[in-house]
Amino acid sequence: MSKIPVIEIFGPTIQGEGMVIGQKTMFVRTAGCDYSCSWCDSSFTWDGSGNHLVRQMGAEEIWNELEGYGGDCFSFVTISGGNPALLKNLGSLIALLKQKGIKIGLETQGSKWQDWFYDIDELTISPKPPSSKMETDFEKLDTIVSRLDGSGRISLKVVVFDEQDYSYAKKVHQRYHHVPFFLQVGNADITTEDRSSLVKELLLQYEQLINNVVKDPGLNEVKVLPQLHTLLWGNKRGV
Ligand SMILES: C[S@@+](CC[C@H](N)C(=O)[O-])C[C@H]1O[C@@H](n2cnc3c(N)ncnc32)[C@H](O)[C@@H]1O
Ligand SMILES: Nc1nc2[nH]cc(C(=O)O)c2c(=O)[nH]1
Numbered sequence: 420m421s422k423i424p425v426i427e428i429f430g431p432t433i434q435g436e437g438m439v440i441g442q443k444t445m446f447v448r449t450a451g452c453d454y455s456c457s458w459c460d461s462s463f464t465w466d467g468s469g470n471h472l473v474r475q476m477g478a479e480e481i482w483n484e485l486e487g488y489g490g491d492c493f494s495f496v497t498i499s500g501g502n503p504a505l506l507k508n509l510g511s512l513i514a515l516l517k518q519k520g521i522k523i524g525l526e527t528q529g530s531k532w533q534d535w536f537y538d539i540d541e542l543t544i545s546p547k548p549p550s551s552k553m554e555t556d557f558e559k560l561d562t563i564v565s566r567l568d569g570s571g572r573i574s575l576k577v578v579v580f581d582e583q584d585y586s587y588a589k590k591v592h593q594r595y596h597h598v599p600f601f602l603q604v605g606n607a608d609i610t611t612e613d614r615s616s617l618v619k620e621l622l623l624q625y626e627q628l629i630n631n632v633v634k635d636p637g638l639n640e641v642k643v644l645p646q647l648h649t650l651l652w653g654n655k656r657g658v
């Protein structure tokens with residue numbers, strides 16, 4: 420059986436972002452990304468700095484470690500990265516988790532399709548705004564969204580740092596107006612260890628984003644969220 424490049428397994432914690440925010444969950448973080456967002460808070464998955472943490476693991480091995488950390492205190496596993504959608508053979512882990520009766524969330528930017536997307540309970544697609552310096556392939560995104568549309572299992576989440584990002588978020592929401600849409604506050608200081616000043620700044624940014632959204636007729640259906648885990652634990656890894 421082919422292996423999966425895993426860089427972190429942690430939990431139980433809570434999902435800090437998006438459609439199932441607050442959900443008790445374990446995390447599996449895979450290595451490697453086809454993007455290199457300027458503000459990526461998980462760049463150790465792709466910039467070489469985390470290479471020593473990468474383990475090639477089989478699905479059973481990952482399951483054993485999840486059980487080792489979580490015992491019987493979890494029923495939900497979130498897969499993130501990097502971009503887990505680069506990994507065709509992640510299907511083996513997804514099949515095993517389903518067999519164990521575990522609900523599955525997955526985070527990806529919407530640049531790649533995998534057939535195992537159909538088996539994800541809560542798929543978050545997070546296309547990247549201009550501040551990331553990445554370019555969205557909207558034709559690709561159209562294909563991915565159309566395949567899952569109406570399933571009730573996908574959402575879109577755009578991180579906002581500035582006005583251009585805000586306009587981009589509106590454009591994405593308009594293009595896929597029937598897909599649940601989340602705006603998320605961007606964390607511009609991904610290295611500070613000063614949690615209280617970080618939290619203060621992020622709450623101000625959150626308030627500003629809310630102020631913009633509430634008076635915007637183009638964003639009546641959206642939800643505006645912070646990264647809850649960053650408010651709780653700052654830039655700490657593995658939480
Ligand atoms: C680290 S990414 C991994 C999954 C996938 N590559 C993606 O970007 O969706 C997980 C989530 O964190 C968000 N994220 C990354 N860096 C961030 C930052 N500095 N502030 C806020 N959200 C961030 C991404 O936009 C994405 O929604
Ligand atoms: N608690 C918690 N929630 C999260 N939601 C998305 C995360 C990610 O890095 O993909 C994340 C994370 O790293 N921790």
Ligand code: SF4
Binds near residue numbers: 461462
């Ligand atoms: S797509 Fe996700 S993991 Fe990849 S660089 Fe961007 S935020 Fe980081």
Ligand SMILES: [Mg+2]
Binds near residue numbers: 460461
């Ligand atoms: Mg994160």
